[in-house]
Amino acid sequence: MRAATLLLWLTMSCISGQILAQAPAWALLPFVKVDSVNPILQPRWSPAWRDPISGQEVHWMSHNVLNPAAVVKDGKLYLLFRAQDSSAQAPSGTSRIGLAYSSDGLHFHIHSTPVLYPAHDALLRYEWPGGIEDPRVVKREDGLYVMTYTAYDGHTARLCIASSRDLLHWTKHGLAFPDTPNLWSKSGAIISTYREGGPVAQKIQGKYWMYWGDTHIFLASSSDLIHWHIVRDSSGHLLSVLAPRPHHFDSRLVESGPPPVWTTHGILLIYNGMNAADSMRDTAWPPDMYGVGQAWIDPLHPQRVLHRLTSPFLIPEKTYELHGQVNRVCFAEGLVRLAGKWFLYYGTADSRVAVAVLQP
Secondary structure, eight states: OHHHHHHHHHHHHHHHHHHHHTOOTTSOOOOEEOTTTOSSBOOOOOOOEEOTTTOOEEOTTSSEEEEEEEEEETTEEEEEEEEEOOOSSSTTOOEEEEEEEESSSSSOEEOSSOSBOOOSSTTHHHHTTTEEEEEEEEEOTTSOEEEEEEEEOSSOEEEEEEEESSSSSOEEEEESOTTSTTSOOOOOEEOEEESSSSEEEOOBTTBEEEEEOSSSBEEEEESSSSSEEEOBOTTSSBOOSBOOOTTSTTSSEEEEOSOOEEOSSOEEEEEEEEOOSSTTSOTTSOTTOEEEEEEEEOSSOTTOEEEEOSSOSBOOOSHHHHSSSSSSBEEEEEEEEETTEEEEEEEETTTEEEEEEEOO
16 A cells, blocks of 8 residues: 555656646746745644634634735735634634735744634624635735635635735625625635736726636626626526536646736636546546646636646645645645745645745
8 A cells, every 4th residue: 555655646746747847838837845844834722812703712723724815015925824723613613814924935923813703793694603714815906905705604605805905904895796695606816917026906808807616617707806796608607717627637626726817918827626536537646636727818808718737736745735634635825926936825735834936
């Protein structure tokens, strides 16, 4: 068994090397994991914080820390990450959003309390007891930071919107799709430009666009980043932009990654894919593995996929990526440019946070 496992991972490493050697010009590669500091965020028995719903003192990031958004503000890099406590309110604890900051993108200081969490407000019925999950953040041209996040009541995931001027104080704006309040929806990634810094939302044909979903990747549009409209096909169904591929690493599902990178030549969509465990799986990769892929999309028509990598460029290899709350997971959500480098932040095994860097 040990020999078979070693052979599998040697095969995976070989395939990953081939991807880098044959990378198309449009792809953003290669990202190198920073082993000297990874994982950069881990669970910790943080200072106790009084939860406004239960009234109890909770250690809000004691169970798992994962899936961060990334932005640059005033020359510093900020991560807004998902943290799970060890309470019995939900099977995996309640999730809240924490804040960490860094001057180099590798070493982080953590704000002592969560910055977004379930409270006695209009969204409580959607956010409790599961909590607030998996943020992605972009900046609007006027300086407003807009977050998409998943509200989870323990049964249904619902995509929601919040905004902030300072990354510490957030205003909840409610469901992203209020006309379909019971629609399973999550993973909202807003198309953005990346200058020297974090993502700034980019309009295409006069609208903002967001990829979302965790089976297929769907599309929505907005005039202000707060109010969103689902894009549907001619039959009235959700318009699928990116679908799972049989016998590929993303054969079970695809899910949005960090805010996509808009350029005049195309839109780079970094996305997460899960391998199936049945006959549709790609046998080159373990069943149920999450890896990270890339797709290239028409810059004027965000529903039109032009190219797609055949294999993942980021896969679980390290112990902290292979074992955790969910085994064999690399899940990318944060991307920034800082000091001439690209920093990609990803959750590992739904338990920790790591970083990979591309230096052109």
